[in-house]
Amino acid sequence: MRDYLMLLLGTALVNNVVLVKFLGLCPFMGVSKKLDSALGMGLATTFVLTLTAVASWLLEHYLLAPLDIGFLRILSFILVIAAVVQFTEMVVRKTSPVLYQVLGIFLPLITTNCAVLGVALLNIQQEYDFLHSALFGFGSALGFTLVMVIFAGIRERLALMSVPEAFAGVPIAFISAGILSLAFMGFAGLNTH
């Protein structure tokens, strides 16, 4: 129990996928202008990441490893990710047309989100068992959502302030992301092993 909790905490905070591993920066910068869309994106990515972590683990252990076709790993993972994202798109379109409209092109772009493929591959690399892989995926996604929401809140406030023209918009956002990353380094002292 404690083991699983520590894993979740570790992936969400200590080894945060966006601010420590620097994966998934594309939606991080692209959808974080408004709090609602950031939350929506975070939840969609959580759905995709968890499903992908599970599916890719199953794929690895019941197809790729037994048949010793490990060289097809990246190809098959992308296939699975694309299918899951398609599925997610359909669900979002049905349940929340506004969110679908707001996320726009960034929803299908979750396919190319390096965080998703990265987590799937890391699972294999770290040789986790099924439950650990699922939790790793879920924890990373939680960390991603958390950071998206925090960053969106910061960006909404930044938009109201009188930022010097040269820095207004994306430059000041990147600087804030850097400072946020520095802040998350504080979690490095958290012993999760």
Add this chain to the structure above:
Amino acid sequence: MYILFAVLSLTALGLALGFMLGAAARYFKVEDNPLVDEIERMMPGSQCGQCGYPGCRPAAEALVAGQASATLCPPGGKALAEQLASKLALEIDLAGVKEQVPMVARVSEATCIGCTRCFKVCPTDAIVGAPKQIHAVVADACIACGKCVEVCPTECLGMHPIKTTLRNWRWAKPDLAAAGA
């Protein structure tokens, strides 16, 4: 052997995923984008055409498709622009919205010939009159779309700015460039 396994397994995977997606597509089918309906309901609905689209529904469709900006509707003004922007998470530059002086149409009674062409085109029935009778504009209902001015043969209809009185005077926005506004 290897290669056969590889090809077969990937084909199987592809087919399986394809099937699942097909089934899901049927289950999650969405008829029309209900968002367009929602946006259309927010519009004034007078089909005046000032936005450049032939009516409020095409304008709503264009907005949803991302082809139009939220400031497209002059009768809606800044209020509607802000609502649309917050609903669709669009960026708007309200400063660019030229706060048009509110106008109202007026019939110059000396030259009106009672041809009734104007009240046929008025989208809100704001013009009252009968054939061969002098027409008049009900100022409250007029939305200043300008259609009546276009069709009037004697040019007796004109758009006039609404006068500012003590009742509709408002404080101006403080213009503070130095304060970083």
Add this chain to the structure above:
Amino acid sequence: MVVLDINALWRRRSKIRGGVHPEPRKESTADKPIVTDFPMPERLYLPLQQHLGQPAEPVVRVGGKVSKGQLLAASRGAVSASVHASTSGTVAAIEDYPAPHPSGLPTPTIVLEPDGEDRWIEEGEEIDPFGLTPEEICARVDRAGIVGLGGAAFPSAMKLNLGWRTRIHTLIINGGECEPYLTCDDRLMRERAAEIVEGVRIMLHGLQCPTALIAIEDNKPEAYAAMLDAAKKHGRIEVVQVPSLYPMGWEKNLVTHLTGKEVPAGGRPTDVGVLLHNVATAYAVQRAVRYERPLISRVVTVSGEAVESPRNIEAPLGTLLSELLAFCGHKPERTARYVMGGPMMGDHLPHVQVPLVKRTSGILALTPEEIQAADARPCIRCGSCVSACPVGLLPLEMMTRIRAGQLDAAVGFGLRDCISCSSCSYVCPSRIPLVHYFKYASGELMARQQAQQKTEQTNRLAEEKRRRLERAKQAAAQRKAQVAAKETAS
């Protein structure tokens, strides 16, 4: 027997939120008596709207001769007040004239030319106010055209009426006068304390209310002594000193400080059983009920360093403010700004060729040194405005959102509860005109609400038109079918 006065204990301990301590600047007018022999001007300008609500309706014609105190315009509708002649004379015109308003826009005004006789419409018979019923008292107050003289100009008869629909247990008389420069209420209390106290007793009788508290700021010891003396033989009236602070005179501040109850946001003092009136209003009520005299004059403070001899003047309503200033030795070349009312909440006037109306408590001609105008600089988020706000709002957050056009977010921070007291603007180190933003935003919200209603109306009208055309088409189709049927039949 010792009676435990919970209220008195509370008063000592209750902490008033926010507020500022501007320099009083009252020394130049506080110790000089009210001028009662102000020369009658050549023309009096009486706007039809000197109060909140519907403008009054003229009942005289151009050229008609009127007497002092005669009804010139009757109140119209539920929330309105009447206008009376300030002196005898002829109605020279009923036309648009610049209103005493920052925009300087015109408003319908009755122009009266005095004939110099100052003849009353009838000899006022003195009656015993306490023999009247509460309804009769309200009727007299209404006939006299009395409105709140503290600046709000709400028709007083309506407030008295409101009073007995809900149970009022305390009447608070506002002798605070927390604005700098203004001393008209101070002088009124010092010189006419007896009449004010009688006015309060009349109001108590009219409201059927048990107690009255007269609140006077502690920077007015002479007024306090005078009122204490006048009220001492009336057990139901208590004269209380309140801390001098701006805005102590704000009604919700007084209610919380004196009764311990907090008026809810969006609510009125009557919700907690309290009603407030200004001391000058109490004085006017006494004149109206005992002597049947309508409201035709008021005490106004003329001050500012661009005025050589600042005084309090009891002037007839309709006097041009320029004449009041001239009487006090006004130096236009030294004037940087004209303010009607106090410097914190008063209106900047573009010029002073505008009349004295019921809500004018003061007219100030301020020099550049007094106003210390400065350009606004960026907000440094110091939070001084938050500490100063008496309502407990966040002015810096509201201003930031209004500047970015997010008015709904500003409302979320409490924009609708702002009383425009200017405490925040006063303390801002970057000299940002915060209240100007809030007034702009309130106006803009009202405009947007009207635009919204117009959009809905347009929707309805367009829908009606479509249905009308549908019906016409159907009727035409029916007629055609009937004609076709007749043809086939024949």
